[in-house]
Amino acid sequence: MIDTQNSREAKRQFPLAFLAGLAIVFAVVGIIALMSKSVHVVTPPPATPMAFGAAEQAYTVHIHYSGIQLAKSSNLLNQQFTYIAGTISNEGDRTIMRLATTVTFYSDEKNTQVALRDTETVIGEKDDPVPAGQHKDFQITLDQFPQAWNQQAPSISTTGLVLK
Numbered sequence: 001m002i003d004t005q006n007s008r009e010a011k012r013q014f015p016l017a018f019l020a021g022l023a024i025v026f027a028v029v030g031i032i033a034l035m036s037k038s039v040h041v042v043t044p045p046p047a048t049p050m051a052f053g054a055a056e057q058a059y060t061v062h063i064h065y066s067g068i069q070l071a072k073s074s075n076l077l078n079q080q081f082t083y084i085a086g087t088i089s090n091e092g093d094r095t096i097m098r099l100a101t102t103v104t105f106y107s108d109e110k111n112t113q114v115a116l117r118d119t120e121t122v123i124g125e126k127d128d129p130v131p132a133g134q135h136k137d138f139q140i141t142l143d144q145f146p147q148a149w150n151q152q153a154p155s156i157s158t159t160g161l162v163l164k
Helices: 003-038 054-062
Strands: 061-076 080-090 096-106 114-123 135-142 154-163
Touching: 003 096, 054 154, 061 096, 061 135, 061 154, 096 135, 114 135, 114 154
Parallel strands: none
Antiparallel strands: 061 080, 080 135, 096 114, 096 154
């Protein structure tokens, strides 16, 4: 009779244990579903390419780079970075909305052998424009730097421009 009583109790406890396990599984699945919704990554739309037609190329005579300084730094992972900082002056009669520059480092004294060429956006879509007659500081970060650099100032030129 004892065996019958134990088997009845076991049969009653089985549905309770099964339901408790099922509740735990549903809770874990619910938490994972909530976490996956909160970690949704929004990819920004690609930036529209900068024009550099005849009008933009003609305007580059009004854009001047000055106060160019180079500095080296490292982060906590001991990775080396080179910063190029300076000022962009808009001496024309139009507003610069976006601007891309190309920085070229040379490896020889005659500036004919290119050691590194890098193009960066220094005034982007989210940056304040540079009105006519105004200037703006800029900074470019290079994570690669040429070992064969001739130690002369790099060449900086405008290679993308959006005007208003």
